[in-house]
Amino acid sequence: MSASWISPPTRTELIENLVSGVDRYNPSNVGILEDYLYHQIRSQEYDCLANLAILKLYQFNSDLYNPDVVVNILIKALGASPLPDFNLCISLLDERSPNASLDEPDPLPALLPVLHGLHHLLYRCRFPAFWRAYRSDQLESLRDNYTVECAGFEDSIREVVIRAVKSTFTRIGTDRLGLYLDLDSPEELQAYVAKLGWTFNSEGTVVSIPPNPDNQIEAVVVQESIKLPQLTKVISQAARP
Amino acid sequence: MSRPTLWSTADMDEDLADAVDAELSLYVQQGQNPAIYDQLGAQIEQLEPLLAIQQHMAALAAVPDVVKSFIVSFHQAILNRDLPSITIFYTTTFPKLTDRFYSRTEWPEPETIAPLLSSNEATEDQIHIFLVLYRDLYYRHVYSRLHPNIDDRFHSYENSCELFNYLLNSPSSADDNSDEPAPVDLVLPEQWLWDIIDEFIYQFQVFCSWRSKVKSKTGDELMMLADGTGVWSSYSVLNVLYSLIQKSKINEFIVALKEEQGKESARSAEEVAKSISPYTALPLYRTLGYFSVLGLLRVHVLLGDFTLALKVMDQVGEFLLGGSGFGAKANKSSFTALPTLPATHISTHYYVGFCYMMLRRYPDAIRTFVTVLNFLQRMQRMRNYSGYERKDQYDQIAKTADRTLALYAMCHSLVLPGSPFTRLDDNITSTAKERYGDQMGRMSKGGSDALAAFEELFLYACPKFINANSPPYDDPDAIALLLSADPTEPAEGSPIPTDPTQRHLRLFLASAGAQSPLPTLRSFLHLYTSLTTEKLSSFLDLVKVSESDQETVEEAEEEAIQEMMVLKQNSRSLSRIVPAQGRSEKGNDASPAGLTVIGTLLEGEMISTSDLNFVIDDNTIHIAESTVGRRYAGWFIKNTERSQRVLDEIRGSPLPVFKGKVGQKQGASGTVAPGAESVAINDSAEAAQKKAPTKTVAWGGAGTRTTLDA
Numbered sequence: 016m017s018a019s020w021i022s023p024p025t026r027t028e029l030i031e032n033l034v035s036g037v038d039r040y041n042p043s044n045v046g047i048l049e050d051y052l053y054h055q056i057r058s059q060e061y062d063c064l065a066n067l068a069i070l071k072l073y074q075f076n077s078d079l080y081n082p083d084v085v086v087n088i089l090i091k092a093l094g095a096s097p098l099p100d101f102n103l104c105i106s107l108l109d110e111r112s113p114n115a116s117l118d119e120p121d122p123l124p125a126l127l128p129v130l131h132g133l134h135h136l137l138y139r140c141r142f143p144a145f146w147r148a149y150r151s152d153q154l155e156s157l158r159d160n161y162t163v164e165c166a167g168f169e170d171s172i173r174e175v176v177i178r179a180v181k182s183t184f185t186r187i188g189t190d191r192l193g194l195y196l197d198l199d200s201p202e203e204l205q206a207y208v209a210k211l212g213w214t215f216n217s218e219g220t221v222v223s224i225p226p227n228p229d230n231q232i233e234a235v236v237v238q239e240s241i242k243l244p245q246l247t248k249v250i251s252q253a254a255r256p
Numbered sequence: 257m258s259r260p261t262l263w264s265t266a267d268m269d270e271d272l273a274d275a276v277d278a279e280l281s282l283y284v285q286q287g288q289n290p291a292i293y294d295q296l297g298a299q300i301e302q303l304e305p306l307l308a309i310q311q312h313m314a315a316l317a318a319v320p321d322v323v324k325s326f327i328v329s330f331h332q333a334i335l336n337r338d339l340p341s342i343t344i345f346y347t348t349t350f351p352k353l354t355d356r357f358y359s360r361t362e363w364p365e366p367e368t369i370a371p372l373l374s375s376n377e378a379t380e381d382q383i384h385i386f387l388v389l390y391r392d393l394y395y396r397h398v399y400s401r402l403h404p405n406i407d408d409r410f411h412s413y414e415n416s417c418e419l420f421n422y423l424l425n426s427p428s429s430a431d432d433n434s435d436e437p438a439p440v441d442l443v444l445p446e447q448w449l450w451d452i453i454d455e456f457i458y459q460f461q462v463f464c465s466w467r468s469k470v471k472s473k474t475g476d477e478l479m480m481l482a483d484g485t486g487v488w489s490s491y492s493v494l495n496v497l498y499s500l501i502q503k504s505k506i507n508e509f510i511v512a513l514k515e516e517q518g519k520e521s522a523r524s525a526e527e528v529a530k531s532i533s534p535y536t537a538l539p540l541y542r543t544l545g546y547f548s549v550l551g552l553l554r555v556h557v558l559l560g561d562f563t564l565a566l567k568v569m570d571q572v573g574e575f576l577l578g579g580s581g582f583g584a585k586a587n588k589s590s591f592t593a594l595p596t597l598p599a600t601h602i603s604t605h606y607y608v609g610f611c612y613m614m615l616r617r618y619p620d621a622i623r624t625f626v627t628v629l630n631f632l633q634r635m636q637r638m639r640n641y642s643g644y645e646r647k648d649q650y651d652q653i654a655k656t657a658d659r660t661l662a663l664y665a666m667c668h669s670l671v672l673p674g675s676p677f678t679r680l681d682d683n684i685t686s687t688a689k690e691r692y693g694d695q696m697g698r699m700s701k702g703g704s705d706a707l708a709a710f711e712e713l714f715l716y717a718c719p720k721f722i723n724a725n726s727p728p729y730d731d732p733d734a735i736a737l738l739l740s741a742d743p744t745e746p747a748e749g750s751p752i753p754t755d756p757t758q759r760h761l762r763l764f765l766a767s768a769g770a771q772s773p774l775p776t777l778r779s780f781l782h783l784y785t786s787l788t789t790e791k792l793s794s795f796l797d798l799v800k801v802s803e804s805d806q807e808t809v810e811e812a813e814e815e816a817i818q819e820m821m822v823l824k825q826n827s828r829s830l831s832r833i834v835p836a837q838g839r840s841e842k843g844n845d846a847s848p849a850g851l852t853v854i855g856t857l858l859e860g861e862m863i864s865t866s867d868l869n870f871v872i873d874d875n876t877i878h879i880a881e882s883t884v885g886r887r888y889a890g891w892f893i894k895n896t897e898r899s900q901r902v903l904d905e906i907r908g909s910p911l912p913v914f915k916g917k918v919g920q921k922q923g924a925s926g927t928v929a930p931g932a933e934s935v936a937i938n939d940s941a942e943a944a945q946k947k948a949p950t951k952t953v954a955w956g957g958a959g960t961r962t963t964l965d966a
Contacts, residue, residue: 021858035567037498040491064563071561074724075490097825099616102763106560106614109723109756131766139770140821143814183824186874191817221874229828232869232880241889249893252900 020098025060027051039068042076049084052091059167061091063100070107082123086161089130094171096137097179105131129157137172140179145172146197169197177211182229186221315368323353323364324372331373331386334442343445354397362402363394385422385442391415396455399462406477409463413487416456420496423544424503439535446543446595453547454599456496457554463488464722481729490724493555497548504545505536510571543595546572550604558722560756562611566857569608573857598635602628602653606660608857610719613663614760616767618671619831619865625664629684632657658691662717665692666710669699670768671829671865703772710768714761721756774823781868787877792816820872827866832859 022031030051033039048069055061066088073080085108092100136145148154162168176195180187189204198204208215214223224230316324326349333341354363366387373383395412398404404412426440467481467488486492501507512528530537536545549572556565566573605628612621632653665688689696698709780795781787790809793816867882 018859037502040494064567067561067563071559071564074559077725099614099767102614102767103563105763106562106760108759109560109725135766135770138767138822140818140825142818179821179825182828183821184872184874187872188874191814229824230871232871232878234880235882236885237882238885239887239889245889245893249896252896 020063022064023060023062026062026065030062030065034065034068039071040075042072042079045069045072045076045079048072049081052084052087055091056087056165059171061095061171063092063095063098063103066091067103067107070104074107074109082121083161085123086126086130087165090161090165090168091171093130093134093137094168094175096134096175101130101134126157129154137175142176142179142195142197173197173207181224181227184224185226185230186216186223189215189220189222192222312368312371315364316371319364319368320357323357324369326350326353327369327372327390334386334389335382337441337443339443339445342443343447346445346448350393354401358397359401362398366391366394388415388419388422389444392419392452392455395459396451399455399459404462406480409459409466410480410484410487412459413463416459417492417496419452420500423541424499439538439541442540444540446597447599449540449543450547450597450600453497453544453551454603457493457551457558460488460493460555461558461720461722464724464726465720467726468723470727478729481726485726485729490559494552497552497555500541500544500548501552503535504541504548505533506542506545506549507571508532509536509542509545546595547600550600553604553607554719557607557610557719559724560721560760562614563858565607565611570856573608598631599653601631602656602660606656606663607719609660609663613667614764615830617830617860618667619829619863620860621667622664622671623832625660625667626684628660629657629664629687633683633687659717661688661691662713664688665696666699666713666717666768669696669706670771700775706772707765707769710765711761714764715757718757718760721760723756770822771826773819774826777819777823778866778868781870781877781879782881784877785879787879789813789816789872789875789877792820792877817872820870820877824870827864827868828862829865830860831863831865832857 026034029047033044033047038044048065051062051065052069055066069084070088073085089101089104092104095101133145133148136142136148149158173196180192180195192208193199193201193204196204196207198207205215208222212225215221216223326345330342330345330349333345369390370383370387373386391412392415395404395408395415398408399412423440423442473481509529509532512532516528529542535541549568552568553565556562556568605624609621609624609628612618612624661684664684668685668688692713695709695713699706777796780792790813793809793812796812796816796819867884868879869882870877870879872878
């Protein structure tokens with residue numbers, strides 16, 4: 016899983032060179048990386064390291080700063096929970112001088128606590144609370160301006176949910192699953208579950224999750240394994256009369 | 257009545273005014289004759305350097321003789337490329353002289369000592385280079401013992417730039433007509449090279465933190481900062497480090513070394529180096545390139561970019577941190593091509609471990625810290641290790657070690673205890689408990705107390721983060737705005753704390769805080785093999801079971817289940833070192849000795865870090881616990897070997913000689929049992945081959961066997 020996070024298969028060679036080389040510091044390359052971000056947004060891909068490269072360029076050249084780009088990056092990072100992507104992005108947001116040259120007022124300071132809150136809810140697996148907060152009126156501006164453009168944002172959040180559910184449950188109640196996934200109508204839920212390959216039980220009240228390394232548990236006794244080379248000295252001493 | 261001013265002729269007598277006017281006109285006439293002034297000016301100019309020289313001579317005379325001779329011989333050693341004496345001068349003589357003469361003041365200015373150097377046969381260039389190196393030592397002393405002012409900071413930056421320029425871009429010698437820069441013919445001890453890079457980054461860090469304190473600047477400083485925006489800029493620092501890496505091709509070198517390892521007729525490290533580039537062939541550049549990679553790691557951590565920090569260590573990390581059979585520990589002799597100073601070891605492990613910690617990869621962080629802390633403990637036992645007679649350097653290492661221990665303590669509390677795969681080192685844990693026992697106790701319990709303890713240790717142990725950009729000194733309005741901002745009022749609408757340390761602290765506390773309810777949860781799970789969620793939520797005191805309000809019961813249950821998901825999530829972690837998949841059936845052993853290591857520092861696979869595994873089946877929780885079997889092999893083997901050693905020793909040692917009757921008895925008993933003696937002799941011949949068989953090793957015979965026979 017980690018290898019694809021470091022170097023996603025959807026990354027082109029051009030971007031690969033930019034991210035891995037010294038060219039990432041060249042301010043004129045920020046346009047290429049921003050275009051790549053918008054490509055990710057439209058086609059439901061995600062490339063963490065390339066987005067971090069954008070933030071680093073903003074760190075060094077504060078005149079390149081574009082708050083919309085930053086918000087989009089953070090939104091994308093929400094879908095990577097529980098990986099630390101969101102935290103890494105925040106680490107790179109340095110302070111900026113108050114007299115920055117922007118045409119419109121900077122939306123980032125207002126949105127940031129909101130995004131922090133959403134991330135925290137996801138990290139603590141409080142999924143119903145997350146959906147409630149997300150659908151609330153307060154976040155309408157977030158929904159209208161940003162997440163609506165991000166294709167499959169809700170699906171990527173659902174993937175976060177599925178990751179958590181998959182590792183913890185072998186069977187989960189249908190209602191509970193629907194609550195976590197924010198799929199109200201039974202048809203939607205059934206369609207989603209079918210896409211995942213999970214099965215319902217006969218009454219349709221419980222969903223079974225196929226076995227994976229995380230949800231198969233067994234009690235293991237970690238025995239010490241004594242190897243022959245460790246014993247050579249003792250054996251050779253015993254061989255002497 | 258005010259005093260008459262000299263020049264307001266209106267207040268004066270007419271006569272006097274005329275006289276003054278006449279005088280003034282005389283001067284005006286003279287002024288219209290520029291030649292006189294030129295002459296005067298020329299005379300003054302001639303005098304000025306003489307004056308300066310006089311000042312310098314006076315200063316030079318004030319320099320003690322010991323110091324003068326030191327400088328001259330130091331210069332000579334550098335000219336002769338005499339590495340051992342340069343090393344001695346640098347590591348011992350310089351600190352001694354500093355302590356003796358200059359513990360509170362600066363060393364003599366470079367201009368002052370310049371006349372001393374012309375006594376050796378050296379070209380202008382060589383003198384110049386020596387002065388650059390001398391200035392490096394001079395400014396380092398200023399930064400460490402005294403308080404640098406803004407001039408010092410600017411000058412030290414220029415000096416460093418000059419030094420690196422010389423190393424990277426000096427034109428090739430006269431024979432070679434190409435325009436390519438050629439490697440420089442200079443030899444410096446490794447310790448000095450590390451100190452150059454270390455100091456460069458340290459000065460950068462100190463400058464950045466000084467620069468961000470806008471309010472405490474004087475008017476002059478503000479002006480100088482406004483003009484000098486290029487000084488100590490992040491781009492130039494990164495540029496230097498990247499250029500050194502590229503010039504010395506250190507990464508290609510390591511890759512080539514790795515390839516050579518597998519081959520049968522492996523070339524030596526030097527040959528490999530020569531085949532890559534003329535720069536790589538010189539130890540000076542190889543060392544500098546290698547140290548620059550480590551420096552880059554540090555700079556990226558200071559700027560808050562943890563993944564990039566680990567990424568630049570791609571090749572070097574495998575080499576230094578080992579794990580793929582290609583480590584600095586394994587075949588040290590074959591890798592003398594790259595130096596391993598204790599200072600670099602510790603610094604690198606500290607930063608790599610910190611990166612892992614911020615990436616929430618606690619097992620990897622713990623592993624890194626344990627490696628370096630073990631190394632340090634061993635080193636402390638050998639205190640007279642060469643290169644460590646410098647007390648100030650040892651102090652710095654001790655301080656870093658302390659901070660590493662604090663980070664270890666934090667990670668220890670964050671990894672849910674009891675994992676069979678993390679193999680927490682007991683030795684280091686007990687050291688950590690001694691030093692930070694109070695905080696560790698608080699952190700393991702969870703709750704708000706834990707967060708306070710985490711904050712305390714984090715602020716102590718984290719690197720001094722910096723802001724990449726300076727406050728806008730060149731924009732007077734912005735500066736005025738910053739200066740006039742009320743310090744007590746929180747910055748408007750800035751939910752990101754502007755201080756980078758605070759920002760990282762908040763992120764870390766959020767992660768740690770999410771884990772604080774988990775220890776209690778774990779303790780309940782320990783007690784059961786299966787459990788209903790209702791019961792669990794009642795244990796957690798979220799609601800009483802007898803509560804009739806269905807909604808609250810359901811809510812509480814929901815809360816409990818969500819905590820369980822968090823627990824599951826936290827018991828999984830990315831790790832670079834993965835236990836080999838050895839188990840197929842239930843109850844089989846999972847051998848901890850079978851570890852595989854994955855390549856670069858950023859990669860890894862998910863492993864389980866908890867011995868408590870559970871799964872939720874609709875409303876029931878099934879729990880399985882892994883235990884570690886008793887490990888007795890090591891103890892038995894060690895004691896067996898020890899007993900054998902004692903036995904051999906006793907067999908091989910001569911009998912204590914008693915005088916008088918006892919001696920006769922010995923002789924008698926010796927003759928009485930000749931057969932037994934011969935047996936004894938046979939024994940001794942085998943067991944202690946080095947001793948001559950005629951030695952009095954009669955105890956084996958005389959002692960036990962006669963009694964047995966009897």
